[in-house]
Amino acid sequence: MKKIIILLISALIIGGCTKEKDPAQTPYVKYEKVKYTAVKEMSEYSGYIESGGDIELSFNLSGMINGFYAIEGDYVKKGALLAKLDTKEYDLNLSKSEFELNDAIVKYKRAKSYYERISKLYKAGGISYNDWEGAQTDLKSAKNQIEIIKDSQKIAKEKKDYTRLYAPKNGYIIKTLKDNLEYINAGETVILFQDEGYTDARIFVPQNKINLINKNDAVIIRTEAIKNKSYKGFVRKKVNSSINSGSYKVTVRIENKANELLDGMSVKAILKEKEKKGIFIPVECVIKENDKNYVYILENLEQNKGTARKREVQTGGIYERDKIEIKCGIKENELIITEGTIKLMDNIEVFIKND
Secondary structure, three states: OHHHHHHHHHHHHHHHHOOOOOHHHOOEEEEEEOOEEEEEEEEEEEEEEOOOOEEEEEOOOOEEEEEEOOOOOOEEOOOOEEEEEOOHHHHHHHHHHHHHHHHHHHHHHHHHHHHHHHHHHHHHOOOOHHHHHHHHHHHHHHHHHHHHHHHHHHHHHHHHHOOEEEOOOOEEEEEEOOOOOOEEOOOOEEEEEEEOOEEEEEEEEEOOOHHHOOOOOEEEEEEOOEEEEEEEEEEEEEOOOOOOOOEEEEEEEEEOOOOOOOOOOEEEEEEEEEEEEEEEEEHHHOEEEOOEEEEEEEEEEEOOEEEEEEEEEEEEEEEOOOEEEEEEOOOOOOEEEEEOHHHOOOOEEEEEOOO
16 A cells, blocks of 8 residues: 555556646748749959050060150050151151162063064064064063062051050050160060050969850859959950969959059959759758758648758858858758758758748
8 A cells, every 4th residue: 555655646647747748848940942943153253453454565666656645644645656766767668669669660661562573563463472462471471470560569558657655555655675776576565555444454263163164154253342343354464473472373364444443452353153953051051960961851741830850961062152062962842941950850840930
């Protein structure tokens, strides 16, 4: 009888300590359905604005500079004369070709007159065929000589035109690298010219990426100095040798029509935008524990509650700044918990937020 009383008291104590589950302690979460989608695959590199849009201007000929018509800082319009070479040598060549052309025309007229007379005599039987054929050959030779000299004269005129250096576009004279009366070789840079409305950025690319970048590739430029704005550009050139930091320097030409991008501003350059298809979820959904990645899947969804199941996943890269690729672990149309994961444990009941 005493044992029975003890058992009854124990049962009452245990029963009194057992409480129903408190709904206030149940975590609230949000979820979304897993979808197979496409994101933009981007490569982002750091850099800075430097020496906006410089163009190196040079003569196609050798010679002595015989005058500058714009100085550093000047704004010039397309086609404006900037500098010229001494033209004495080219004037002399033109004069010489003009004299040679006049002489060739005189010789041609003589050959033509002689041929016309010979042709009449040949028809009358007064001279041999060989004499007539010789006169015809001389006439053709005189005519060909005129064409040869005209071609030479055309080249001489083009060379003289090359003694003048013009602005290729509207823009600014950044710097003159040569002095007046200085002798220069063909192709030597004489003037640094800045194209109006454009600037350059220097960006730095790691070794394993440099061969993926090509001249004229499209680039998007962003800077923290100017919020919520992007600038279009293209790869102007790249240096295929590593600098001290182990990266490679790439020059990007950027539209800067409002002159907002200033020398020295740090920038981010986004290249090679293309679509990549797969399963992508918000980065904050992934929990890292002991070098493994986990997410919480929502199961047994009924009305406003369900069960959170912890699951290991294999992840890939991060895309569009806030999406991470899931290579393995979850499937399309499963429900993934996106908010409230900090309080979750495996196989726990959760409520669904409606807001």
